[in-house]
Amino acid sequence: MKAEIIGVGTELLLGQIANTNAQYLSEQLAEIGVNVYYHTVVGDNPERLASAIKLAETRADLLIFTGGLGPTKDDLTKEIIAERLQREMVTDEDSWKKIQEYFKKTGRYMTANNEKQAYVIKGATVLPNDHGMAPGMFAKEGDHYYMLLPGPPHEMKPMYRNYGRQEIIKQLEKVECIESRVLRFFNIGEAEIEDRLSDIIDAQTNPTVAPLAGDGEVTVRLTARSDNKDKAVVMLDDIEKQVQEKAGEYLYGYDDTSLMAELLKILEDREMTIAAAESLTGGLFQSEMTAVVGVSTMLLGGIVCYSNDAKIKLCNVKPETLEKHGAVSEQCAIELADNVRKSLNADIGISFTGAAGPDSLEGHPAGTVWIGMSFKEGQSKAVLVKLAGTRNGNRRRSVKMGCYYLLKELKK
Template sequence: MNAEIIAVGSELLLGQITNTNARFLSQHLAEIGVNIYYHTVVGDNEQRLEEAVKLAQKRADLIIFSGGLGPTKDDLTKETIARLIGTTLEYNEEALVSIQAYFDKTGRVMTENNKKQALVIKDSKVLANDNGMAPGMFAKSDGKYYMLLPGPPREMQPMFLNYGRPEILNVMEKVERIESRVLRFFGIGESALETEIDDILIKQTNPTIAPLAGDGEVTLRITAKHESPEEAVRMIQQAEDEILERVGHYFYGYGETTIAAELAGRLKEKQLTIAAAESLTGGLFLGELTAIPGMSAHIKGGVVCYTNEVKEHVVGVKKETLTKYGAISRECAKELAEKIRQLCGSDIGIGFTGVAGPAGLEGHEPGTVYLAIAAEGQETIVHPLKMAGSRDGVRKRSVRYGCHYLLQLLS
């Protein structure tokens, strides 16, 4: 089954809101094996909506609309669809009662235009709105299906999951399950990753493997189609094993995780505490780690040592180190990691020093970073890094590299 998503609303075209509905619906449709080839956004304009519908009728079996079901004059989705499929609207008793109940409950007076929301496409299946007033609809005409959903995500999402999706599953001739799994990698570029697994990428048709680069990391989405979900999972596992044999060194987690979240989990699991001395990252590393709830037993704290004074007098870096090697040095990073560990009494200490840019510092180029990790009974390791990109990018990637090396240490 092929579907197309049409979001209706001029506020989307003006850039006032983002079309998050398309993503939500796509994710859930992919899961049940519905293919999506297009998303369209069209304004509150009858003629252009009509054109978008006519086009979608040619290329999809199911058209899902979000938005344009409200009480105002510019809401015209159901009117347009009804006309295009040669039918009319009629009042739905249940919806009318539910709208009246909503006004009674909130103590507000129902204005006449609200009744419009109880008008539904004749002979369509009405989808109840448990979080708002406008009901959804599911209609069939000429072998095509039309699902109309409200625009606000907090109304649309539960309506789709509770009432919309079951209707779609019901009419799908053959439920071909799509299972997918996302693998996340750090420390390798998209093209290098692709080069490593080129032959695997080329030969795959089911499962498919799609690389995606974003924000300093790369993900691979493995998607398998099969009637049996168990078989699909087995196919995915096989592809994953093959991929990780080549590039497992850079793999850090599945799905919607982040490298900081993975590190937090590892610290909890191993019952370890950490402290950080942050020069160029200025608090970002601990800021990300403390964003994760329940970490207070594992994060002792740290020092943001933006100046040499604070590096020396608060963290305890030796004056000679700073004068002899400078703040942007292996030696300084090493002491930052070791001293912060002592100062905060943690199992692990991490130190970040370097040049975020845009200007150079102490004769070093922007993107020059030293990252050191000190741990009980181990020699302190210093990782020198060279990064390109903006100040913001250098700082954020330094934090991720910190998480990456800590994860490697803890595995």
Template sequence: MDFNAEIISVGSELLLGQILNTNAQFLSKELALLGINVYHHTAVGDNAYRMKNVIQNAQERANFIILTGGLGPTKDDVTKQTLAKLLQAELVYDKDALTKIMNYFKKANRTMTENNRKQALVIKGAHVLENKTGMAPGMVYVHNEIIYILLPGPPHELQPMFLNEVKPFLHKQGYLSHFIISRVLRFYGIGESQLESELEDLIENQTNPTIAPLATRGEVTIRLTARGKTEKEVNELLDKEEKKVLERTGRYFYGYDSTSLPLEVSKLLEQKNLRIASAESLTGGLFSQLLTKVSGAGSIFNGGIVSYTDEVKENILQVPRDILQRDGAVSSNCALKMAENVRDLLQADIGISFTGVAGPSKSENKEIGTVFIGLAFKKEPTVVYPLNLVGSRDTIRKSSANYGFYYLLKHLKKGE
């Protein structure tokens, strides 16, 4: 059966601009992966009359209607009541949900007010969706060949309910004849146009899986999407296509799905039991900031020195004065000494350094975008990577930090 879906987001706070409608975005992505077309998004306030009109409009153009929000205990939570009245269905208490709510208040040593019982109401005959991260259950109800799915509004409740309750139910009931799975491959150090050029014939001849390149925030991703009758079949198709892609572009590949360069670096440093220290000039501590955003950074990061002046480079990082006078602070030799010395000063296994010209004007007669990144591993020759970057001052600084993670990741993966 082909489904045309409409997502109805309930909540006056959405219309007032007080919160972003991230639920609709999440559900649209998930439904696309299931092969379900989403043709309309609707937002409506906590008003039964207007909600009724919105649902009636959806009934005229969709056979798969998702309502999010309005399942809670307050007077303005009227989603299931409005739908039940419209469909002339009865609301009944779900025993498991009611027991869970009562146990919550008992365990919290709080008095349970009568309106909290309202959260356990479900449409009679509906398939009840357990809420493992909140109180109000969701439900799936089929009426006149239209599937209605009611989900709680908070994203931390809605998302796991859809993934762990709704999707398996739809497959089990035979509503979905195929599995559609996407896999995102992440690349750095290559532009979108170059990546597309490398994969041009694969993109032009794509069928199943499909290949979709996307550039975001200085990096490029490839989304592979495959369809099949079983998960095993789909994953085999994705594996085969991924192999073709990486045979051509693997040197730029660094991870899957929602990972990041700092996260991948952190994981490898932890696996190898290595600690790093940083010396940053043009990046002004940005590398350290990005690394310490990752949970558990204390086990891999000793610290950093922001050496924005030549005096700090010489007196704190102990870069020889003759290098600063002869080659300049923006030089390969300066980056080399910064990396080696911060490693030794902060007693780390690896030192990384950043020096360069971010703008808005030249420095030491060197062009804007001239950057040097040093990597100093113990018992290995120090490597310095020169870069010529373009863009705004902020873009150059961010790109420099990301390239530091990229080169570090490649070095850590050597021999694997």
């Protein structure tokens, strides 16, 4: 099966946003063995959209559209496709109910054009939108398949992943079994992991072994094709063993997990509580932790001590510590972790203090970060981390480093 991804929206042609949807879908389609030969972006213009559809039909079996499903007049993807398929539009009752509920709940005024969002192409399978109002669609006509997805990535991705993907898999002539597994590594660079795995990567055909770097982590995607699932899983186990032999000490988890999720898993298993004191991270550690549902039994809370004054007033750091060692110091990190833990009677205290950048702080270059750890049972300690990113890169990476070192301690 050959696919073409068609992004619809004048905002793309004006350069207001990048077409990250095409990237996501390309990656997803590659995973299930669908070849993507073209991406097209076209504006909110009926004639040009219609001609892009006709063209794509000559070179692809599956046309995936993103964008143009919203309430406004220039959202016209489904109207133009309906015209092309010579089908009517009908109201999808579930979507319409959901839209009405949204406006009722938020107390906002619903304008008439919102009903337009509930219209779908007759005969199409409706793909529910769990993160927005406009439903997606999947339709077959002649030799072609048409999938319509919303433009905002936070709506599009879960819709594709939870509903769109299986509609395509159902249409694949020979339903091959494709199993994939993502191995997640931390504290090792992409070049180094590629170097360590180069023999395995070069010999790859099935399963494939694909490293990818992103935001301080490296993932290695293993993909096996077989005629049945059990065989594919055995193939994955086998290749994973080889990868583990080369770089296993940096592996921390699988698939959609994160360092934070792994940390929370351990805290939950052991029924442990945590408190945090954050200087350079400014609340980011706790904010990322509270992003997870059900964290309230683990995270008690903590403080943000961006100023030295706050370190003293909110976390009882001794003024002498700051005078003698400075805020960017092992001593300050340990005091912060100890004191925040004790103030909330938590099992674990963690602290972050350092120079986020762009400037140096107290003579320490940007990227110098102390992470303190305090335990109800066990010795407090602090680790020094040296980062070389931007201000916010350093802040994000400090949080990951905090999870990583805490995980290491807890797994000892």
